[in-house]
Amino acid sequence: MTAAVRSRRIVANGRPRRRGWIAVLVGVMAVALLVPAAAFAEPDPAHEAASPKVAALRANLEAAAVGYVQAQAALESSRERRAALDTEVRTADGRLAEARARVAKYAAQAYRTGRLGVLGLIVRATSPDGYLARLAAVEQLAAHDDARMNELGRARTAALAARASVDAEVKEQARQAAEMSRRKKAMEVALSAAGARAAEGWVDPDSPLAAPARRAPDGTWPREGCTIDDPTTSGCITPRTLHALRQAQQAGFKRYVTCHRPSGRYEHPTGRACDFATEVGRFADSSATGASRAYGDRLAAFLVRNARRLGVIYVVFYCKIWLPGSGWQNYTSGGARCGDSPSGDHTNHVHVSVY
Incomplete structure (x- = not known):
């Protein structure tokens, strides 16, 4: 038919x-x-963009958190440099002490033996050859004296330079600590203006440690562009975002995840954020419960514990946001109550943004 x-x-x-x-x-x-099930109830930036208060909050939080992470990295780098400089100071002080001891010993010996002066050596010469020989002896004595004194001078210069470097690092640490404090206050002010308040979050000391992301030679976080193909979408992400994604997956968090999003504000369009679904294979249009909620709790705890290693600037899950220096705060954006909007309230996925 x-x-x-x-x-x-x-x-x-x-x-x-x-x-x-x-x-x-x-x-x-x-x-x-x-049709891919993951497209169902995928996080929609419109949920948050619809609220001017939330939009302002996110913008202020990003600026403050980024500054905090930068200052934190610079402070850690300065501490490492200071530790190395402290070693240099101890070494320089040791060399200076040795040089002083040798000069003191040499001076004491010259005093005991009553060394002849230059004029005395020359006057005692009885022949032209003897005269030249005594001049050579005088030159040797002068060279020996110069060597000892130059050694002492170099040791003192090295010690003073090392101490000056340490003093400079101490000032740098104080500056970075003050910057971290200023950024922390900025985050707290932004959260307070949005009605947020401190809340207990997810902290698990038994979460696995992630391999540290690449840093600049001075220990700070380098700026990165959206240059890597996003394995979760057709877009792009930064190398640091890919590293965080891979580390989370290696730690066992292998449920559905998307990173790059061409629309909206914040970090997704720049390839610096990922959304980890609490369900297998999709973003559910409902709040996570049971094993799915536990999965999100563990993932949020993993990201927080490894924030310094991965360059995390904030984590959002289940109506709470974690920021470096401020910890967990209540955070809602999709409705009057937590869970009114699973996407906007992040009750169906864990969001992470990296520097």
């Missing part, structure tokens, strides 16, 4: 037969199953 004949039988008398409707329904269901 041809397709045309079958078609005519299904729509005979202008009404499709029941078996025809079943076939159509099965076909529609099959097509629906072919």
Whole structure:
């Protein structure tokens, strides 16, 4: 039977037969199953952008958190440099002490033996050859004196330079600590203006440690562009975002995740954020419960514990946001109550942004 004949039988008398409707329904269901389930209830930036207060909050938090992370990295780098400089100071002080001891010993010996002066050596010469020999001896004594004194001078210079470097690092640490404090206050002010308040979050000391992301030679975080193909979408992400994603997956968090998003504000369009679904294979249009909620709790704890290693600037999950220096704060954006909007309230996924 041809397709045309079958078609005519299904729509005979202008009404499709029941078996025809079943076939159509099965076909529609099959097509629906072919559409990626992850697209269902995918996090929508419009939920947060719709609220001017939330939009301002996120913008202020990003600026403050980025500054805090930068200052934190600079402070850690300065502490490492100071530790190395402290070693240099101890070494320089040791060399200076040795040089002083040698000069003191040499001076004491010269005093005991009553060394002849230059004029005395020359006057005692009885022949031209003896005169030249005594001049050579005088030059040797002068060179020996110069060597000892130069050694002492170099040791003192090295010690003073090392101490000056340490003093400079101490000032740098104080500056970075003050910057971290200023940024922390900025975050707290922004959160307070949005009605947020401190809340207990997810902290698990038993979370696995992630491998540290690459830093600049001075220990700070280098700026990175969206230069890596995003394995979760057709977009791009930064090398640091890819590292964080891979580390989370290696730690066992392998459920559905998307990173780059071409629209919206904040870090997704720049490839510096990922959304980890709490369900397998999709973003559910409901708040996570049971094992799915526990999965999100563990993932949030993992990201927080490894924030310094991965360059995390904030984590959002289940109506709470974590920021470096401020900890967990209540955070809602999708409705009056937590969970009114699973996407906006982040109750169906864990969001992480990296520097």
